[in-house]
Each structure stands twice: as C-alpha cells, then as structure tokens.
Amino acid sequence: MSSSVPAIEAEALVKIYHENSAHPVRALDELSLQVRQGEIFGLLGQNGAGKTTFLRVLTTLTRATAGHARLLGLDVARKGLEVRQRICAVLQENAVELFLSVEDNLQTYGRFHSLRRGEISRRSDQVIEQFGLGSNRKQKVIDLSGGLKRRLQVAKVLMVDKPVVFLDEATTGMDPISKRATLDTLREQARQGRTILLTTHILEEAEELCDRIAIIDRGRLVAVGDPNSIKSYGSAAVDIRVTYGALPQEAIARLSRFPHTRLEQRHTTLEICIDANRVSPFDVLAEIAKIGSVVSFEVSSGTLEDAFVELLGKGRRERSGDQ
Amino acid sequence: MRMILAVMYREYLIRTTTLTWAFYDLFIPVTYLLLFGLGLDRAVGSGLSIAGKQVGYNAFFLPGVLAMASFGIAINTSYGFFVDRDNGIFYEFLTYPMTRGEFLIGKILFNCLLSVVQAMITVTLAALFLQIPIQWAFTSLLLAGVVIGTSGWFFCLTTFALRIRRNDMFNTFLNVAYFVLMFASSMFYPLQGLPPWLQVVAWANPLTWHCDVLRFITIGVGSMGTVIVEALAFNLFLIVSFAGAVHTLRRGVLG
Numbered sequence: 001m002s003s004s005v006p007a008i009e010a011e012a013l014v015k016i017y018h019e020n021s022a023h024p025v026r027a028l029d030e031l032s033l034q035v036r037q038g039e040i041f042g043l044l045g046q047n048g049a050g051k052t053t054f055l056r057v058l059t060t061l062t063r064a065t066a067g068h069a070r071l072l073g074l075d076v077a078r079k080g081l082e083v084r085q086r087i088c089a090v091l092q093e094n095a096v097e098l099f100l101s102v103e104d105n106l107q108t109y110g111r112f113h114s115l116r117r118g119e120i121s122r123r124s125d126q127v128i129e130q131f132g133l134g135s136n137r138k139q140k141v142i143d144l145s146g147g148l149k150r151r152l153q154v155a156k157v158l159m160v161d162k163p164v165v166f167l168d169e170a171t172t173g174m175d176p177i178s179k180r181a182t183l184d185t186l187r188e189q190a191r192q193g194r195t196i197l198l199t200t201h202i203l204e205e206a207e208e209l210c211d212r213i214a215i216i217d218r219g220r221l222v223a224v225g226d227p228n229s230i231k232s233y234g235s236a237a238v239d240i241r242v243t244y245g246a247l248p249q250e251a252i253a254r255l256s257r258f259p260h261t262r263l264e265q266r267h268t269t270l271e272i273c274i275d276a277n278r279v280s281p282f283d284v285l286a287e288i289a290k291i292g293s294v295v296s297f298e299v300s301s302g303t304l305e306d307a308f309v310e311l312l313g314k315g316r317r318e319r320s321g322d323q
Numbered sequence: 324m325r326m327i328l329a330v331m332y333r334e335y336l337i338r339t340t341t342l343t344w345a346f347y348d349l350f351i352p353v354t355y356l357l358l359f360g361l362g363l364d365r366a367v368g369s370g371l372s373i374a375g376k377q378v379g380y381n382a383f384f385l386p387g388v389l390a391m392a393s394f395g396i397a398i399n400t401s402y403g404f405f406v407d408r409d410n411g412i413f414y415e416f417l418t419y420p421m422t423r424g425e426f427l428i429g430k431i432l433f434n435c436l437l438s439v440v441q442a443m444i445t446v447t448l449a450a451l452f453l454q455i456p457i458q459w460a461f462t463s464l465l466l467a468g469v470v471i472g473t474s475g476w477f478f479c480l481t482t483f484a485l486r487i488r489r490n491d492m493f494n495t496f497l498n499v500a501y502f503v504l505m506f507a508s509s510m511f512y513p514l515q516g517l518p519p520w521l522q523v524v525a526w527a528n529p530l531t532w533h534c535d536v537l538r539f540i541t542i543g544v545g546s547m548g549t550v551i552v553e554a555l556a557f558n559l560f561l562i563v564s565f566a567g568a569v570h571t572l573r574r575g576v577l578g
Contacts, residue, residue: 056414060417060418061414081420081421081422084418084419084420084421085420087418088418089415089418091411091414094410094411095410095411095412096410096411096412097333097336097337097412099337099341100336100340104336108329108332108333108336111329111332111333112326112329112333112416112420112421113419113420140340
C-alpha cells in the first residue's frame, strides 16, 4: 500500500440513529477528515460528540447514513471484510473473554487473526511480559481488576501486526505506571509504521502522544491540526499562576476585572487564564505585583484544555448564530 | 474455514473452562430422563397408547428430552450473545477479519457437535438403564434430526437475542417462550388427550414437529405421513430462521 494513500479518509460522513423515529439523533454531521499512514491521531470531543460513532463506522460496526469512509483506500461500507483484515480495535467496553485465562484471551485473539500456532505462543509470551501480566497468565479474566482487564485489552493489539489500530479510551482505568508503559508502547508502534486513531477524554494524554488532533462536537469537525496549532486555534490563552505569602482579601476582586476564561484560588495561590488578544499579560502581572507580596509566579501559554473549551464554545456560538 | 474453526475453538474453550456448563450441556437431559421420566413412568404405569401402539412413558419421553436438549443448547448459545454484549466482546468480534455468516456458522457448528454428543450419551444411557428399545439402524437420521433441531432453534432465538437489546427482557421472553412451547407440544404427553384449542396451538408449534420426528426415528412411534409433513415444516422453519438471523445481524445490530 502506497504511503501516499491516507490511512483513513472520511468525506462528509453523516450518521443518523433512529432515522425514522420522532427523535432522530444526528451523531455525525458531514464530518470530513484524513489520517495519514503512520501517525497517531487523536479524536477529542465531549460525551456524545460522535467519536465512538466515527470509530464504529470505520471498524464496519455500523453503516454511515451518507458520505464516504475509506481505510487504506478501501470503502468501509463495500469492502467490510478487507477493511477488517487491516485493522484491530480496542473498543470502549472492557472487551475481554471473562471466563478465559489471560493467556487464552491472547491466544484466541491470535487465532482469529490467522496467526500460526508457533507464532501465537511466541507473541503471547512476549506480550504478557511486555504488559506485566506474567503473574496473571493462568488467571481467569473475571477475577482481574478493571485496570488489568484494560491492560489485557490493549495487549491484544500487539498480538497482531495490523496497519491501522483503533483505540477508544484505551487507558481509562489504568494506573499511572501502566498508562505510561502503554503510551510508550503505542509511540513505538507508530514509529514502526502503524497508524493509530485514538479517542480520549484525557487531553494531556492526547497532547503528549498525538501527532495530530481533531476536535469534534455534535458530529462536526471543529478543528484539526498538531497539538500546538490546535492550542493557537482557540485563542491566545495565557495561564498565570501566582502564590502570595498571604492572600490579600481584595486579590480576586481586583484580578477579576481583567477579561478571563478562568480564575481559581487554591490556598494562597491564584490561577488566571486570560486571552492575550484582549488583555496584555504584562498589565495583569503588574496588577498582581501591586496586590501583595508574591512568593512565586509562573506564566505559560494556554493548555489544550483551554483551547478545547474555547473552540467548543466558539463552535456552538457560531452554530446558534447561523440558526 | 479458518475463521469458522476459530469461532468453534472459542466456543469450546468457554464451555470447557466452566464445568457447570459442561455438565449442563451433556448430562442434564439424561438426568431429566432418569428422574422426571422415571417418576412419571411409574405413575403412568401401563404406558400410553399412540397410533395403536403401546409405549412406556420413558420411551415416549426420550425423544421429548432430546428435543428439549436441542432447545436448551440453542437457548444457551443465543443467550451467549448477551454475555458477549455485556462483556463488550461482541462488538470486538464483529471487527475481526471474518464475515457475519462465518461467525454464526462457527457458533452453531460447535453447538451442533455438542448436541450430537449429548444425544448419543442420552440415547445410550436410556437404552442401558431404562431398556428403551432404540431403533439403532436410524442413528444417523436421529443425529441429523438433532442437528437440524438445534440449528433451527438457535437461528430463531438468535434473531430475538439480537433484536431484544435488554438482557432482562430477553430472559423474560425466554421463560415465557420456553414454558409455552414445552407444554403446548408433544414433548411430555400425546396431543390426542389435550383440549381442542390446545391441540391447534400444539400442532402449530415447531417443538411438536421436532418431538414427533425424533419419536418416529428413535422408537418408531407415529404416522409416517404426518412425520414427513412435520419434518418438511421444521426444515422450512430452519431456513426462515437462518435468513432472519443473518438479516438481523447485518441490519438490526449494525444499524
């Protein structure tokens, strides 16, 4: 497959659930985007934004109402089997065989993906070690913790070498060490040329891991680009964090005069997020210095979360304006 | 073929890792026959007269037990869709590199194999311990009847399992269906003695067709003409159920 062919391509994709009912749900609304081969692509959005529906269309679990979706150039609606031969998916639920052991879970997964017997054993040993599941090898999955089940679910993806991997909130429920190991593994997989499309609610994770990110809202694409450009899409957000020796009473009132998107107090620390296009950070810093004795301060550009909130709000304002 | 084998292997692993299921699958029918059948056999005493032939209750009940076993395996297998759906593995399966047909066929082939083993155990133990006069010459026909019965009920119940999305609703549906289908059939008693309205219901019940065909094959009781019509009707039921299950899996579940 030529690397110039996009790994995933969606054109004006529409999915309407309960189409013939009194309350149809438009889960995807003319969504168009491309994912290049070998990239880690993050799909962000609130609950009900359409992320899982998009994944369900691409993994042949549901058919789009209109528009086209292609995976490595194959139409997902017409070439379902060929598409499934090129993908593996970790879906939102803990998709594991509860009554089978960890080892049997991995081995049946290998069988379903046509691995030879020797290869199945070799890979399952390797994956069990890589994901620290050695002591649970013979244990039935029903007896494992939620985090371990999730780890096993992600581990299955490494049993096979499919070019496109779908991960729907794959690290949910994992402890920080497992999560770190999983992210490192995914990065390594992408370096080896696999395309990874993931959805997550954890924006720091997306920022750290993804080459590009798309934000969708109510089935529509709001923004797409690398994490840094996404941050700049929303607004010129600047975060200022200041810690006073003792927090003056009037501090919040004085800072709230500046246009801000967030102003929070934690003990003697204040955090304010401002839009640099509307107010100069230097003016805010000057005011901070006048308020009282500053122990420490920190200025940083806005986070992905700030941009996310801003972009979603902006998108909705524009849409309600259109109507 | 490789995918069908993979589905069968997965079914095998699940059944063998849980001993209670293995016991239920293989020995419940014979236990039913030995306890319930034996008790009723003693109560009925001189047996039943069917189409001018005197038959002991145990012999009469054996084909009913075989039909019940096919029905039971079909229930367990179709209920498996709910277990898989609750675990989340059902949707993952549908992203594996196989067709929807391979998925269904793999599931039913293993369970047909199971029903064949179960039928052989039941019939052998019935002949050994209850001295039921089995027509051994028709063993292959008997096994074909068991396979067709299990498949028909599996595809029929699969259609409902895939359409009814709630576990509790499917459970209720199964309990009602099981109760009505079993007692409005020739599984436990001959239809001749039933009230006319219940006879009409029973004659329209595929479980009656299955029981009658198995009864004719196993112990040679029944009218050949009626049994041929019932066998044809059950095969039609199987074909319609298969078409319904595949259609539902393609459209109903996948949206």
